[in-house]
Amino acid sequence: MNMNKAIFTLLLITFSVGSVVAQSAKLKRAQQYMDDLNYTEAIVLYNQILEKNDNPDAKINIADCYRKVGDAENAEYWYGQVVQSADAEPIHKLFYGQMLQRNGKCDLAKEWYEAYVEEVPDDLRGQYLVKACDYEEELMSKNAGIFEIKHLDFNSNLDDFGPTYFKDGLVFASERDKGTAIKRVHSWTGNPFLELYYIDAKPAGEECGVFEFGRPTKFAEQLNSKFHDAAVAFSDDEKQIFFTRNNIVKGKTGKSDDGTVKLKVFTAESAGEDNWNNIESLPFNSDEYSVAHPTLTQDGDRLFFASDMPGGFGGMDLYVSERESGRWGPPLNLGPSINTEGNEVFPFYHKDGRLYFSSDGHIGLGGLDIYQMEDKGEGEWGDIENLGYPINSISDDFSVIFDEAGTCGFFASDREGGAGRDDIYSFRKTASPVNVFVYDEETGEPIPGATVVDDCTGATMTTGEDGKVIVDMKMDQCCNFAASKEAYLDNEKEGCTKDVPIGEPVYVEIPLSKELSFDIEGVVFDETTGLPIEGATVTLTSDCGKEPQSLVTDNTGSYYFKLDKECCYVVRGEATDYLADEAKDQCTRGITETMTLQVNLNLKPTKVTPELIESMANEDPQGNETDPTDMAGVDNADSPIYRDPVTGMYIDRETNQPANIVVDGVTYDKGKKVTEEGVAALEEDDKSFEIGPSTANGNVETGESVAYLLHIYYDFDQSYLRAEAEPELTNLKEMLEMNPDVIVEIGSHTDSRGSYSYNRRLSQRRAESVVRWLTTNGIERNRLVPVGYGESRNVNDCKNNIPCSEQEHQLNRRTEFRILGSKGEYDVRKVSQPKANPRVDACEGCPF
Secondary structure, three states, rough: HHHHHHHHHHHHHHHHHHHHHHHHHHHHHHHHHHOOOOOOHHHHHHHHHHHHHHHHHHHHEEEEEEEHHOHHHHHHHHHHHOHHHHHHHHHHHHHHHHHHOOOOOOOHHHHHHHHHHOOOOOOOOHHHHHOOOOOOHHHHHHHOOEEEEEEEOOOOOOOOOEEEOOOOOEEEOOOOOOOOOOOEEEEEEEOOEEEEEEEEEEEEOOOOOOEOOOOOOOOOHHHHOOEEEEEEEOOOOOEEEEEEEEEEEOEEEEEOOOOOOOOEEEEEEEOOOEEEEEEEOOOOOOOOOOEEEEEEEEEEEEEEOOOOOOOOOOOOEEEEEEEEEEEEOOEEEEEOOOOOOOEEEEEOOOOHHHHHHHEOOOOOOOOOOEEEEEEEEEEEEEOOOOOOOOOOOOOOEEEEEOOOOOOEEEEEOOOOOOOOEEEEEEEOOOEEEEEEEEEEOOOOEEEEEEEEEEEHHHHHHHEEEEEEEEEEEEEOOOEEEEEEEEOOOOOOEEEOOOOOOOOOOOOOOOOOOOEEEEEEEEEEEEEOOOOOOOOEEEEEEEEOOOOOOOOOOOOEEEEEEEOOOOOEEEEEOOOOOEEEEEEEEEEOOOOOOOOEEOOEEEEHHHHHHHHHHHHOOOOOOOOOOHHHHHHHHOOOOOOOEOOOOOOOEEEEEEOOOOOEEEEEOEHHHHHOOOOOHHHHHHHHHHHHOOEHHHHHOOOOOOOOOOOOEOOOOOOOOOOOHHHHHHHHHHHHHHHHHHHEEEEEEEEEOOOOOHHHHHHHHHHHHHHHOOOOOHHHOOHHHHHEEEEEOOOOOOOOOOOOOOOOOOHHHHHHHEEEEEEEEOOOOOHHHOOOOOOOOOOOOOOOOOOO
């Protein structure tokens, strides 16, 4: 029994060893098939191997084979096995995601795309594909109803693709020929090699893209070789052809160093009928890489094609070569924004300057999708746009062509519902192109980089350097196109295709105006000390119906507000123990440029502070240190004439009397104030109140009310208001209006000439003259307290019997105001008023 067991065991070992040897031989043969690109035979062997053994390499290779032959269902299954194994590489996760997406499982595909991006973050293809599922709904809906797709009856049960307009029909590539005496098949697919065919296409009616097709016949026998011939392009006059074929020159097959027969682009010249001669290989072809899928610009000076030549970004990249003096120049790669780590193939250049191509590396629905971009010239290209469903699908969609009008054409796809593998489909637009132009409303210049959103489809587009986007719109439809750009205000316009023939352009112009930004800022100052005020309340009021805005200043005294356009504002500053100040008519109406308004507020203190006392101690009450006459060309230090800052008169320094002066050729008479435009700056001091004489006597104490000097002066022995007092009275009125709750004392004074009692009455009349003017101009009487001080508070030493100049006496004939309190806190009726006509008797027996 033990012997039988040993024999049985030996048989098992023998059979096992024999099985391993057989499997190893199959693996070698399968690998050789893959190296020879014979994927169909490789698949057969790998299936046999995997039926008996769980071989990681076989799983990877069979998955690759199924992907190569376009069997996404089986490729998905095997890549699903691969990515679970320890032998999986990052690229397998990408391939697995692609197969899942091609089989309509986008959500699952996204997970594997994300896993790939995490491991290979620099591969832009992975980043695009991660986003693809997010855009799936948009790509499925953006052109739904725009294109009508039709499967064509002349397709075979094998590959048919690469349609190109020629004469009255189409030239295309097909594997349909099975009737040759010596059957030649392509090891990649096991099908016959591609050959070129021609079919008549007669328009059936006036509608674009509707044809009656003839019977396909082989095109130009002398161009069809024993291997692949496909993907052609013609010059505009159809006298020159560019076509793709395997590397066969004069019957001899060229192979690369690894034994592969690559693709090349050849050219030939028409010899009439279906004859072509002078077949030549293009100068940038090589035995070591493929060049395929040519397309010409209308002028024939640029040739676009696909190639996997060294120096590219992935599989097949798009290149362009320019013809100069009859020779084709070196190929230029179209760059990384167009070419990805995947494949960019089958370019088609339309006469309108758009380049169409297919790619499996950009955001798409799956497999190869068809894209378009605008040729901006000088090697610049517009944004890449996916044509969306129904032109694109989850299958491979490629080799698109458009007619001259750009309204119909043909493409190939291996989508479900076809007759074979790759089939040719016709399409026509049931839409019209809408040309949206976004421009600067002020300058009329185009705005590049503006975002345009179509509310019918939700599609988002970006304008090119010319400020334009073109979108196809269904017929009998109206859509709003909303345009936006940073630094501009949004705008939208409607575009309609109602009563517009199919294909006729519709133009929509959207002007954008600059997004104006308006601000107001400034500092709240103590007017007397020039220091910023902390804790001031600044309020902004608008005439546009908005609620007022307020803030409280910090230790910098600064404030800032945003402003709306087409509004006028009042900015007001208030603080405890200060008179409010405000700036009116701060407007943004009619302003066409961004602007920041600079407005400082100067608040007058109502109480004496230590800072005010220090500030006043540094002032010259006569103002000679900064005599404004210097601005008028009068030198204050050396000139015998100077301008008095209080009266505005020119004074002869020697006589201390008014004098004439000549400024810029104009003579100003003595006693007249300077008002001419040429020296208007001299009037600046007349526009603001000054600290009055009561603060210059050295007896000011902290906390007492501040008296402000009004530039109101009187003639000798008179109480009427001179005309020159009008601006100062207006300033006082406006201040009282800005501070509607304050109660002020209007204190008037006289010079020392005349008796005390007379001067008291005279000064009282002067104060009441100011009060009458204010009440006549709208100020409430109960806010005004007129007080006549007579000659009791002179600003200089011009007392009784002391000789003084008229100018020095004039300084004493003045009016001041000071804040007594506010409504509710101060009763005007309790203020003692001097008697109108006091009785003054001689003081007999007095020592003097």
